Amino acid sequence: MLRDITIGQYFPGNSLIHRLDPRFKIVITVLYIIMLFAGGTYTGLAIGAVYAFIAIALSKIKPKMFVKSIKPIMPFLLITAVINLLLVSSGEILWQWKFLKITDAGINISVFMIIRIVLLIAGTSLLTYTTSPITLTDAIERLLSPLKKLKFPVHELAMMMSIALRFIPTLIEETDKIMSAQKARGAEIDTGSFITRARNLVSILVPLFISSFRRADELATAMECRCYNGGSGRTRLRQLKSAPRDYAALFVTAAFLAGEIIIGRIWH
């Protein structure tokens, strides 16, 4: 149940995608998102889909995992689809009830949005699936480092992010454990009426909060013991180095984006 959460999950591997420089991967992901939004046509989406499929194939991660990444956003997808379906008023009316109507343009937009969001989630999941959280925050820190000149606390932000990411699995595990312990005492958490469930939630939240505070405290002490004093003067264990393949990947992505924009222009 809780184990099924895949957000931010990393699957170790040694594929081409895994080995790309994380900084490039972030930039490429941003380009990919632009790709999905720049072309407002199905052709544009098709190009984005082809690009995503190639990348997923190269990553050697089971396609099933990407299906799984869509699951949590299903309600969001449905709501978007329904709103678009019912509230778009342009186009030929196929069905009407009071102010709600379904038009061919509405159907068109709904389908388009669903495809776009699915591609968006599946493609961006690739980034977290193939990049460990630590390297990811390293890369974010490096990419944002120009902001340091504006006194923006880049290092602190990255540190907070890596701590948060680091503790997601720990807290999930902890929640799982507390839930099991309370279930062993007969608490109804995934069964029972809504009110009993809500009441039983207290028996999980209280221990979880207490242990989170304890962990935060211990972590602060541990950091203090190792003389942590922020980012200034710190060197890195792992230096990020870009290789020719990173530039090649960036070039291919840029080519896809450019191709999509050009095709979109010609089409119209």
Next chain:
Amino acid sequence: MPILETQELTYVYSPGTPFEKTAVDHVNISIEKGEMIGVMGHTGSGKSTLIQHFNGLLRPTSGKVLLDGKDIWEDKTKIRDVRFRVGLVFQYPEYQLFEETVFKDIAFGPKNMGLDEAEIKRRVLETSHDIGLSEELMERSPFDLSGGQKRRAAIAGVMAMEPDVLILDEPTAGLDPAGRDKILGHIKAYHRRTGNTTLIVSHSMEDIASFADRILVMSDSKLFCFDDTVKVFARSEEISSIGLDVPQITRVFDELKRQGADFGKEVYTVEYAKNLLLKRLSEREVP
């Protein structure tokens, strides 16, 4: 008829992902009513996963768990009743305390069983007495107790459901020797008084030797052996080969045997060793 039985019990974590791992592999065991059983196995051997099947917290990937001869998953909606009959105390159970008072926390289980006020009160007071918590602690916040008291309050929370089978996962982990003996002593006394079936997971061979009728050893997701305490410790070399220890006193007597002083018996408690040695010495003095 055994009270608890497993048939070809198998559990696989995260099937179909790169993290797939078989944690329990075709385990067949059968436990009789009233037994006191020690569960051993090094970290990751599958013993914690195994015991979570006994009260239906985990559902077997394949195989069965039988309670009183009935498959506990036969009726999914009745799984809560299984949890009331098979009480499970997790490792570091003090982290699950959450109520305002110790009394309310211990009463959480019995309350979930739907018992009436008077019965709940009787059970809470009785179990807290069994586990050695005085009555004036009942109205205190559980977070104000000492470490050992918290641990005992949490154990009482499960005991108060008066389960037929009580399973404790390392109930003495992280306690000092005095606290350890105290908790084990209370659990043993409770076992004697109620005649329930008790399973205790422990890494301390001395502890296990002091209470277990039989020992269940897990190694590498498989059942390594499940036999009388004497017989298990007689296989000290095999036990060592899977990264576990036999009690120190057994090692001493193994070494004595190697050097020619064979006592002909398997020794695993200090008390027994003392009697054996005194007997041997008195026999010597006589001639």
